[in-house]
Amino acid sequence: MRQKVTASPLLWPVVALIALLAVNVVVTPSFLAIRVQDGHLFGSVIDILRNGAPTMLVALGMTLVIASRGIDLSVGAVVAVSGALACAHIASATDPASAGTVITAAAVALGVAVALGLWNGALVSVFGVQPIIATLVLMTAGRGIALLITDGQIVTVTSAPFKVLGAGYAFGLPVAILVSLSVFVLVGLLTRRTALGMLLESVGINPEASRLAGVRHRSIVFAVYVFCALCAGIAGLMIASNISAADANNAGLWIEMDAILAVVIGGTSLLGGRFSLTGTIIGALIIQTLTTTVYTAGITPETTLVFKALVVIAVCLLQAPKFRAALSRRRSSRSDAPANEETAAPETISAAESVTPMTGMVTK
Structure with a gap:
């Protein structure tokens, strides 16, 4: 059991998350306290989950892309386009507070997001463009499209139904958390309870072998x-x-960077193949907890990226097999050194050497 736990790729991410929570408890003793107000749960932990919900969602999608040996740098631009479309539609509607307006705005925004995903998928799978180049194009152009939609202005809306998705509550929990967990469960069932996950891993490990085996790798x-x-x-x-x-x-x-970091921290290889959805969720929580820790400790927000880089480097090094092997060899050499010195046998003299009587000198 001990070997199984230590060999798990989730060990060090969980340790890092617990360490960050412990630092917050030291700085703010009531950090883990959760209170109930008006039937809703409140507290720093709930805030971390709610604020980290968008990163969790993007990271889940990024996990599957990276598992297929790809990358998607355009998710930040898609986030901007989706929000711009929804707010622009609600702001221009005659009745922005109606549920029908909000549903139509969400449908339009998600429809355009799917269209942008079709664009990326076509460039990568059909035309064979490198994923980093194909998505870099949309990363650059997408935010410009969002600026065109909003005319370069911040579009504000006043709509109670629209407020529910990001700041509303259901069953005592923020709706954003419930949506992210629902997507996580759905993706987990599709990839671990069906053959889809195995096919995706086979495409990521060796696309050509998957094609020869009859897997429709382009469709995946x-x-x-x-x-x-x-x-x-x-x-x-x-x-x-x-x-x-x-x-x-x-x-x-920069949400694309947070998503990629969450995926890497969670143990998914950037080379494609095996992936961990649970590890991705833990990685996203580490990113959001680290951001909260920086703010709680009174550190300037500009240094958040530096702390993120340090934590990511530390976790990734602890996950790297070569680094862990080097650490284990150093530990074993240190533990064996005293025993070797105590039990070392005295040097023997070869047959070609003799000891001179009285002086004890060795002569050839």
């Missing part, structure tokens, strides 16, 4: 980019709903 690659864009679209709606506004300049800024 196409689908994961569409799903990733859909997750980014939902995240964009969450962010816009939480602040009741669309900020094309800052919405989803």
